[in-house]
Amino acid sequence: MPKTIQLAHSPDADDIFMYYAIKFGWVDTRDYAFENIGLDIETLNVEALKGTYDVSAISFGMYPLIKEEYAMLRTAVSFGEGYGPKLIRRKDKQLKRNFKVALSGKYTTNAMLFRLYYPETRPVYMDFLEIEEAVVSGKVDAGVLIHESILDFDESLEVEKEVWDIWVELAGEGLPLPLGGMAIRRSLPLNRAIEIENILTEGVKIANDRKEELCNKLEADSLVRISDEMLAKYLDMYASDDSVELSPLQLKALDTLYKIGFEHGIWDCPIKTEDYLIPKEYEVLRHS
Numbered sequence: 001m002p003k004t005i006q007l008a009h010s011p012d013a014d015d016i017f018m019y020y021a022i023k024f025g026w027v028d029t030r031d032y033a034f035e036n037i038g039l040d041i042e043t044l045n046v047e048a049l050k051g052t053y054d055v056s057a058i059s060f061g062m063y064p065l066i067k068e069e070y071a072m073l074r075t076a077v078s079f080g081e082g083y084g085p086k087l088i089r090r091k092d093k094q095l096k097r098n099f100k101v102a103l104s105g106k107y108t109t110n111a112m113l114f115r116l117y118y119p120e121t122r123p124v125y126m127d128f129l130e131i132e133e134a135v136v137s138g139k140v141d142a143g144v145l146i147h148e149s150i151l152d153f154d155e156s157l158e159v160e161k162e163v164w165d166i167w168v169e170l171a172g173e174g175l176p177l178p179l180g181g182m183a184i185r186r187s188l189p190l191n192r193a194i195e196i197e198n199i200l201t202e203g204v205k206i207a208n209d210r211k212e213e214l215c216n217k218l219e220a221d222s223l224v225r226i227s228d229e230m231l232a233k234y235l236d237m238y239a240s241d242d243s244v245e246l247s248p249l250q251l252k253a254l255d256t257l258y259k260i261g262f263e264h265g266i267w268d269c270p271i272k273t274e275d276y277l278i279p280k281e282y283e284v285l286r287h288s
Contacts, residue, residue, distance in 0.1 A: 002033035005196060008053040011038040012147040013224045013231060014239035015057055018076045020223065021214060022203040029199055040127055041146075041180065042105025049107075054185050055196060060178040061109030063276070064258060064267045070183035071193065072276050074246045075201040079253065080177035083237060085110040085163040086150050088135060089142040095160060097121075102135065102143035104128035109179050109257070110144050110163050116264055117166045132157070148226045148234055170260055175253040181246075184278070193278050204244045211235070246277075 007022075009015040015038075021027055022034055037053065045062050047053060051069050063072060089095055100122045103111040115123065124140055131143035136154050144163065145153060167177045182200065184193050207214055215231055218224045224231060242250075254273040262270040 002029075002031055003192075004033045004035055005055060006037055006053040007034045008037040008039060008044055008047065008056040010041045010044060010057055010147075011225075012041075013218075013226060013234050014078055014147075014237075014243075015076075016218060016223055017207055017214065017235055017239045018204045018243060019200075020218060021207040021210070022199065024214075024217065026206050026210070027199060027203045030195060032196065032199065040105075040129075041108060042125070042127075045105060045107035048183060051185065054188060055200070056183055057180060058183050059105075059108045059180050060254060060257060061112035061261070062107035063181075063183065064261065064271055065107070066183065067271060067276050069186055071186055071278050072273065073182040073184055073197050073200065074277060075182065075197060075204050075244060077181040077243055077246055077250065078179045078239070079242065079250055080164055080167075080179060080237070081242075083150070083162070083164055084167070084177045084179065085144050085146045086159050087114070087142055087144050087161040087163065088132075088153060088157045089160045090135060090138070090156055091158050092156075093141060095141055099141035100124060102126050102131040102140040104131065104144065104146050108146070110146060112261065112266065113163055113166050113170065114144055116170065116260070117161075148230070151226070151230055151234060171253070171256045175256055176242075176250060178250070178253050178257050190278070194280070197278055201245060204239075207239070208241055208244065246273075 009019050023036055041059060044057050045059055048056050048058050048066050097120045103123050103125055105111060106125055128146050131145060132149055132153050134140045135143040136156060142160060164177055219227045226234060251273050258271045261267050
């Protein structure tokens with residue numbers, strides 16, 4: 001009988017793209033049955049703190065809080081390279097030092113970087129789909145847009161600050177902006193965790209290899225909120241060959257993120273990302 005694995009991810013286009021090759025049966029899942037659970041990223045972060053799901057998308061910026069309960073996966077990662085979330089405001093509004101800002105969640109990476117850069121602001125946390133309207137209506141002075149909303153927003157709004165620029169100021173030049181990845185519960189047997197990581201990695205590879213076919217099916221089944229050229233542009237940003245497996249440069253960026261967090265008192269110790277990945281050498285030893 002197949003072993004059911006809860007696979008929790010956000011409903012934004014890059015997550016859907018990276019996991020639905022598995023959902024559509026394009027990947028050999030061995031003796032596993034993956035149960036897809038779609039929730040907004042902050043809900044996923046909060047549920048990860050509770051240890052709710054076997055495998056979950058998370059914001060990289062909160063991983064140190066769950067490092068004892070979850071290992072980080074090498075695959076299905078999202079980084080920005082010259083782009084990322086955007087702080088937007090109305091064109092007719094000037095921001096004061098303590099401006100009221102809508103963020104997509106307390107535990108998101110963009111919120112972590114934002115609070116370090118703007119320590120005097122008054123954050124309000126809400127679903128990312130509500131942020132644009134909150135800024136337009138004046139409920140908040142500004143908001144940080146994430147996911148697909150960075151590509152197309154109300155013409156009354158303009159960008160005040162790119163989170164990418166905040167990252168460069170904090171981390172220096174030459175590193176991609178860490179945004180989100182996947183974590184797997186440590187209570188799963190190690191051989192199972194390795195098999196699941198391999199299946200998910202294959203799913204991201206196949207998604208990229210069959211990108212046009214997969215995008216057409218996602219649009220036809222109304223599984224994504226954007227389509228055509230905008231979908232292609234968004235996936236080129238956040239779901240590409242760079243998403244298949246963590247690279248040395250991406251690992252360096254994560255280590256830098258965690259060093260910044262430690263130096264600013266967010267976490268009680270610095271962490272080195274490689275120490276929290278699934279140990280691949282176990283698989284080699286088993287088959288040697």
